[in-house]
Amino acid sequence: MxxxxxxxxxxxxxxxxxxxxxxxxxxxxxxxxxxxxxxxxxxxxxxxxxxxxxxxxxxxxxxxxxxxxxxxxxxxxxxxxxxxxxxxxxxxxxxxxxxxxxxxxxxxxxxxxxxxxxxxxxxxxxxxLPKESQVLVPIMMFQLVLPILIYFVEKSKNLQAELADVNTQLVQQEERQRIARDLHDTIGHTLTMIKVKTELTTKLIDRDPSSVKPELHDILATTRTALKQVRELVSDMNFISLQTELIHCQQLLQSANITTTLDNQCPQIVLSSVEETMLALCVRETTTNILKHSQAKKCHFTIQCCAGHYTLVMKDDGIGLQSQGRGNGIHSIKERMHMLQGFALIESDTPVGTSVTLTLPIQDGKEPLR
Incomplete structure (x- = not known):
């Protein structure tokens, strides 16, 4: 000892x-x-x-x-x-x-x-001596006041320490929320696709056994994608390409028999990595909602640049949101766009389908020449 x-x-x-x-x-x-x-x-x-x-x-x-x-x-x-x-x-x-x-x-x-x-x-x-007495009096006064001064200084330090602890807890809470959003937007999206393709494969076993093998290969590829997404989350992925995400989401929708079209009217626009990543995650979340809830047959993507704003519209011809609650997905989309000083507009009061409009301001020098 x-x-x-x-x-x-x-x-x-x-x-x-x-x-x-x-x-x-x-x-x-x-x-x-x-x-x-x-x-x-x-x-x-x-x-x-x-x-x-x-x-x-x-x-x-x-x-x-x-x-x-x-x-x-x-x-x-x-x-x-x-x-x-x-x-x-x-x-x-x-x-x-x-x-x-x-x-x-x-x-x-x-x-x-x-x-x-x-x-x-x-x-x-x-x-x-009189002068010595005069010196001792202010020394006495200062010693009487000193404990009070030190008390308030220590109290201030303690409050700052408590404030630092609260800030740390807030940062941890924000990090947990970010992880929850990323899990919902990435793993949830991929698992939904695996579910859809598994249901399709189950139906094909009796109707068209020859088509089962390609579907199983797609499920295996999607599973590998899920594993890759897990690794990206663990390594704190920093960037997602919007163009790559749009292509990937089109492929997912088409594999679920949803016809997709893309009209990109400003392909020369250059977005920051944060803007591109946030938009890509919003597109991913919207695609997940379409696959899970819309029962759509068609989906159209439109990208426009007008009046200093970059606008991405995703519109389907499904059943809308009348029977669906506004869950974590829509909240995440709006929150991400708010972080970019933009906004998200979700409309489902049209005769059929749902329209998701993502708008963010274009920084000076990024708007393409006409």
Whole structure:
């Protein structure tokens, strides 16, 4: 068993170690250099002071107050016997008192400081010069105020630490929400496709056994895609190509017997990686909803650039959203577009089908020449 001796609090080393070390050295020098006390008493007083200082340094409860009271008694004795300016060493314990957990302990410590100064001033009135008395009074006032100042400083630090913890929790919550969205938009999308193709394969087993093998190959390829998406999520995928995603979604819709067309009226537009990734995820989510809920036979994609805005419209001829709740998918689409300072418009009150319009502002210099 290894005995670990704590010498000085690590969190105080940067700001207080040099000051405390200098204070102790000056106290030792003044006391040992004095001729007012025998050597044995000097050593005893200094040891008691060090013990009180060490205890006060490591505690914030009643132990801190007790150690400070002992130190104030010792400082009072030294000030009366050796030199009234020994009162200046009360700053060390006034500072430590400000870190006490209880306000009552701080109040008791302030009273003890006042008693210490008043006692010394009363006992040394004859030996003090007027100028020396005038110097000791502001020292006393500052020591009385110091615990209160330190208390508010420590309270501010604690509030900042709590705020940092809350911010950390918010960041973690946002990260969990991001992971949930990515899982919903990627893995959910691919698993939906596997489900659709598996149902199709089940029907083909009896009707057209010869077509089962190609469908099984498609299911295997889709499963590999799901595994790839998992790896991308784990490695924190940063970019998704919109063009690649549009092609992939067209293939998925067509494999589910949904005829798709794409009208890209501004192929020269250059989007940022974030804009392209967010749009690609919105297209993926919309495609998932079409496959799961729409019962559509046709789907049309249109890309336009007009009046400084990039617009992507996805319209199907399915049953709309009348019987569907507005779940996490639609919320994710709107949230992603909001992050791009754009907006998403979902319309399902048309006679048939649903229309999803994604619009974002085109940055200066990105709009193609006409």
């Amino acid at each position: 290894v005995l670990v001796i704590k010498i000085y609090p690590r969190e105080q080393i940067k700001h207080y170690l040099i000051i405390d070390a200098a204070s102790v050295i000056f106290l030792f020098a003044l006391v040992l250099g004095s001729h007012s006390l025998p050597l044995a008493m000097k050593i005893t007083v200094l040891l008691l002071y060090l013990i009180a200082f060490y205890i006060a340094l490591w505690h914030r409860d009643w132990t801190l107050l007790t150690a400070s009271l002992v130190a104030f008694v010792l400082i009072t004795l030294l000030s009366i016997i050796v030199d009234p300016f020994m009162l200046i060493f009360g700053f060390t314990f006034a500072d430590l008192l400000g870190r006490a957990k209880s306000k009552w302990h701080i109040a008791c410590g302030i009273v003890a400081i006042a008693v210490m100064f008043l006692t010394v001033l009363y006992m040394t009135t004859d030996s003090l």
